[in-house]
Amino acid sequence: GAGVSQSPSNKVTEKGKDVELRCDPISGHTALYWYRQRLGQGLEFLIYFQGNSAPDKSGLPSDRFSAERTGESVSTLTIQRTQQEDSAVYLCASSLGDRGHEQYFGPGTRLTVT
Amino acid sequence: GDSVTQMEGPVTLSEEAFLTINCTYTATGYPSLFWYVQYPGEGLQLLLKATKADDKGSNKGFEATYRKETTSFHLEKGSVQVSDSAVYFCALDSGYSTLTFGKGTMLLVSP
Numbered sequence: 001g002a003g004v005s006q007s008p009s010n011k012v013t014e015k016g017k018d019v020e021l022r023c024d025p026i027s028g029h030t031a032l033y034w035y036r037q038r039l040g041q042g043l044e045f046l047i048y049f050q051g052n053s054a055p056d057k058s059g060l061p062s063d064r065f066s067a068e069r070t071g072e073s074v075s076t077l078t079i080q081r082t083q084q085e086d087s088a089v090y091l092c093a094s095s096l097g098d099r100g101h102e103q104y105f106g107p108g109t110r111l112t113v114t
Numbered sequence: 115g116d117s118v119t120q121m122e123g124p125v126t127l128s129e130e131a132f133l134t135i136n137c138t139y140t141a142t143g144y145p146s147l148f149w150y151v152q153y154p155g156e157g158l159q160l161l162l163k164a165t166k167a168d169d170k171g172s173n174k175g176f177e178a179t180y181r182k183e184t185t186s187f188h189l190e191k192g193s194v195q196v197s198d199s200a201v202y203f204c205a206l207d208s209g210y211s212t213l214t215f216g217k218g219t220m221l222l223v224s225p
Contacts, residue, residue, distance in 0.1 A: 003157070004157065033212060035215075040217065041217055042118070042203065042215040042216050042217040042218060043158075043203070043205075043213075043215040045212040045213070045214075048212055056212075059212070091157070091158070093158075102160050102163075103160075103213065104157075105150075105157035105158040105159070106157050107155070107156060107157045108157060
């Protein structure tokens with residue numbers, strides 16, 4: 001079946017603009033994760049959705065970052081008033097559940113803030 | 115807090131050479147350990163995992179053994195191929211639902 005998909009694959013935006021990044025998880029996966037990967041760095045956890053529970057937002061770096069998920073489907077990560085330090089690859093992953101289940105990753109969205 | 119430390123890359127090898135990528139971790143309790151691989155232009159894929167001490171994960175000729183006494187999970191392969199060129203990430207899951215990743219190690223294999 002289809003894997004995790006993300007759009008756009010690349011996004012170039014001007015400093016101060018808002019951007020929306022989209023993630024389509026694997027059908028049936030209740031858990032969805034957003035990570036950020038800066039150049040030369042590991043993956044930083046941003047936010048986690050599990051079913052209808054309140055999301056774990058502990059990794060969001062500032063209040064300019066927010067994310068939503070509609071049920072157990074699509075998720076959107078929004079970055080308001082983008083800054084140059086927001087430039088990174090944003091990765092989405094989904095899994096059947098939480099602990100112990102393999103996370104399946106999308107190809108990522110490369111965000112460049114000029 | 116939890117952390118994962120990997121050797122810095124790039125690691126440059128000739129085809130058929132032996133590969134070791136070191137990974138050590140700090141975590142509370144008894145985490146599960148993973149190696150993920152990211153081929154050029156693709157998303158991360160799970161390569162192998164181990165869920166308890168002394169377990170050995172293996173896949174595609176790669177192996178890693180969960181060593182609790184040294185808090186390590188080093189990745190090894192006896193004979194690398196050009197197609198193994200990728201970025202390799204060590205990660206742990208200590209039960210807080212998210213994975214903690216290392217910074218990644220790029221492997222470049224030449225013919």
